[in-house]
Amino acid sequence: MRGFLLALACGCVLSVATMQDLLPAPAPVAPVGGKDFLAQAKRVVDAATRPAAPWSGPRSGPRAQSGKRIAVVAEDLRNGGILGVVDGVLEAAKVVGWSVKIFDSGGAADLRLKMLANALASRPDGLIIAGGDAHALLPGLRPFAERSIPIVGWHVATQPGPVPGTPVAMNVSTDPLQVARVTALAAIVQSGGHAGVVIFTDNSFRIAQEKADTMAAVVRACSGCTLLEVRDVAISHSQHLMPGTTRALLAHYGSRWTCALAINDIYFDYAVPVLTQAGMSNAAMIMLSAGDGSESAFLRIRTGTFQTGTVADPLNQHGWQLVDEMNRLFAGEGVTGYVSPVHLVTADNLAADGGDRLLYDPNNGYRDIYRRIWHRP
Known part of the structure; x- marks a missing residue:
């Protein structure tokens, strides 16, 4: 337990096994109660809400491989997390001298492979996937691999790093199991x-299923x-589904429903208006999201409108990392495998690390560090 807390405090990458020292895996377990459990949970949450840790990622690598053409296939640009990452890619690509063309699937299953085919037809030097499931997209990814076009992705698998069984060389992400555990522990605290608790997820994505399962296991482990x-x-249909879903849950559970957890902030965009229309006070419901840290989430946290936290991804930084990983592949080098530490945004720390701009943008100097790696002013 002590090693786990120290690792969180210093922003180190934790293994799943280390996390299990605190809480059980997503399996039937005896609930844990008492002040000791709450005290342990509070220490973990406090560590996750500290200001961004100093940069622990790469400090060396190949200079910028300029003049490359990059295709970005986005799962759905209406999703604030995906949009934030794409913005980061565009910002970093400008620094290294790349041109970028974006293909948006709009969350439509029948458009995902079509957008990959369109991206391939644009004759890119590299492919970045923002959102989606690398295994589900495999038929559309194989033609890129056959042409030796490097591929990196964001939130395209259940774990950061290379995606086994696919040509995706690097999945840039925080650790989703850590994100899910911190989110559920914050709700308990x-x-x-x-x-x-009601948990909102999208079972069409494996990463969403695992995050939801992990949050559920944490909640079950709390005896009270x-x-x-x-x-x-379905996250792509949340705008149409969430209002009715929220009304139905209120009618069914009434005052027993005091906490909403979600795998993405976007669910709350459409649930909150229903809670407001129902006359519910902000204190009657707490909402926390296991990703991604959208502008609307920051606004709700700032104003105290139901949402009390989001385990925000450093979206812009992840965009820069995607460009750096791709640049390494262009130079014939391996990926870094860097995983960003988990960070919980609450009303108490929202103003730090980019919160005044309604995003989590760690004050760790990553832009200057990447510029030095790439030999760019």
């Missing part, structure tokens, strides 16, 4: 160990908490 339901809502 904020509720004083008495949360009535109740997992009311895990609700599968």
